[in-house]
Amino acid sequence: MKDCNCIFCKIANGEIPSYTVYEDDDFKVIFDISPASKGHALVIPKEHYKNLFELDESIASKALVIAKKVATELSTELDCDGFNLLQNNEEIAGQTVFHFHIHLIPRYKNDNVKFTTTPGEIDKEFAEKLAEKIKNKLA
Numbered sequence: 475m476k477d478c479n480c481i482f483c484k485i486a487n488g489e490i491p492s493y494t495v496y497e498d499d500d501f502k503v504i505f506d507i508s509p510a511s512k513g514h515a516l517v518i519p520k521e522h523y524k525n526l527f528e529l530d531e532s533i534a535s536k537a538l539v540i541a542k543k544v545a546t547e548l549s550t551e552l553d554c555d556g557f558n559l560l561q562n563n564e565e566i567a568g569q570t571v572f573h574f575h576i577h578l579i580p581r582y583k584n585d586n587v588k589f590t591t592t593p594g595e596i597d598k599e600f601a602e603k604l605a606e607k608i609k610n611k612l613a
């Protein structure tokens with residue numbers, strides 16, 4: 475299933491050019507057009523899934539294997555100092571392209587890339603209740 479207005483569907487189809495670093499029947503991995511760091515790449519399934527919640531489970535598991543393989547090669551080639559995987563869902567979480575993708579972001583000392591959060595304090599009662607509820611639902 476493709477979405478005609480989706481830029482990543484067009485990239486997956488080859489309608490829009492990209493720097494492709496990996497391709498198979500189900501995925502393309504391309505360089506991000508506005509990289510956060512040198513070598514920033516995106517793992518993109520060829521089928522259109524809006525986000526993590528819509529993602530097919532077998533595509534979900536393949537995505538992480540591909541992310542690992544490509545991140546390992548990039549890391550070796552770029553001799554980077556660390557690596558972030560990032561995956562955004564919905565606008566509030568920073569998603570701008572509504573076709574599931576995983577960011578592969580090589581990190582370098584002094585690269586000035588920032589993912590900022592402020593550590594909070596766990597609410598023990600809330601954590602206990604929610605953990606129990608979800609454990610039961612997923613059991």
Ligand code: AMP
Nearest residue numbers: 481492505506507508562568569570571
């Ligand atoms: P997100 O904000 O998680 O949805 O990430 C979308 C990413 O897609 C951004 O990092 C953009 O720079 C990148 N992007 C948008 N259009 C293109 C394109 N034509 N080729 C490569 N990357 C793109």
Ligand code: ZN
Nearest residue numbers: 480483522573
């Ligand atoms: Zn799409």
